[in-house]
Amino acid sequence: MKPILIMAAVPRELELLVNTLQDPYCDTDATFSATEGNIGATRLVCCAGGVGKANAASAATSLVERYRPELIIITGCGGAYPGSGLSVGDLALASDEIFGDEGVDTPTGWLDLGQMELPLLTKGVRSWYNSIPLARHEAQKAMKLAGSHGIQLVRGRFVTVSSCSGTKGRGQELARRYQAVCENMEGASIALTALRYGIPCLEIRGISNLVEDRDMSRWDISRAVEAAQRFVIKIVEEVSR
């Protein structure tokens, strides 16, 4: 049976999940070391591939080639945009992932990859530019599951950035440009890899911070990553039924 691949940036974003695995086994010799194990009848492979788009894309490619997963779940923390209604500790589910920095600055303004006619991926007659869709059906099931447990889950567009937004103004600009709810540094790369291989992909992040003028004393990464993992475990348990 094919496993579910769970990807995050850093180990603390997977700690609770890994500690929940039955019969865990960690392949420490692999280029991207991953911990395998079961939750119920479902086989999981958990990997913290590193921070940022480059690590995320290479880890996702390597793991997909190695494990051929049936589903990829991206988890971790993220920063909520002004106007999203999200607060620290809340949960967000991606409808689409957007490569927020890919484009060109011109004297008359910023242009995205669509305007540059430079697709990131072409399959047959379809091309994808900055925006990468995530699995609709799985996301609908996740929303339903959250509802049945009384968990508030906000579904919306996520932006993946190379340079984190450390001002409220930049957050407002990206939120407005993409009609997005939050940002992170890896999601779009993993979503693109999943789309390339035709594997459904879900992304659930806990909100660790608001995108505002930088004040790290207001962050709560522990709360965010715990909330996200608890919900991912619920999804996996639901799949196991």
Ligand SMILES: O=C(O)c1cccc(C(=O)CC[C@H]2O[C@@H](n3cnc4c(=O)[nH]cnc43)[C@H](O)[C@@H]2O)c1
């Ligand atoms: O030092 C800073 O100002 C700073 C700004 C944003 C993020 C960081 C991090 O150390 C966390 C990066 C890590 O967590 C995800 N993440 C969480 N919040 C954000 C955010 O507001 N913008 C972008 N990424 C965020 C991200 O996926 C990374 O894995 C430090």
